[in-house]
Amino acid sequence: MALLGYRSGCKVGWSFYDNEDEARADAVEVVKQRERMLKDGYDFGYQWPGSVAKTNDREYGECWVLVTP
Numbered sequence: 001m002a003l004l005g006y007r008s009g010c011k012v013g014w015s016f017y018d019n020e021d022e023a024r025a026d027a028v029e030v031v032k033q034r035e036r037m038l039k040d041g042y043d044f045g046y047q048w049p050g051s052v053a054k055t056n057d058r059e060y061g062e063c064w065v066l067v068t069p
Contacts, residue, residue, distance in 0.1 A: 004060045012047040013068040023052045023064040
């Protein structure tokens with residue numbers, strides 16, 4: 001099991017994974033989406049789609065989070 005869940009926000013979303021390898025593998029496609037959207041002038045606020053970080057989430061516990069567009 002890799003993807004634990006997803007949360008959406010007003011400019012970006014967050015995908016939660018149980019391991020770093022799966023998060024980084026999915027980040028490759030997210031970076032492509034980010035670059036297409038940047039060319040169209042989309043503003044992601046202070047978030048950067050494609051970034052992966054280890055976190056301790058209130059719902060999923062220790063996991064990896066990927067910022068998505």
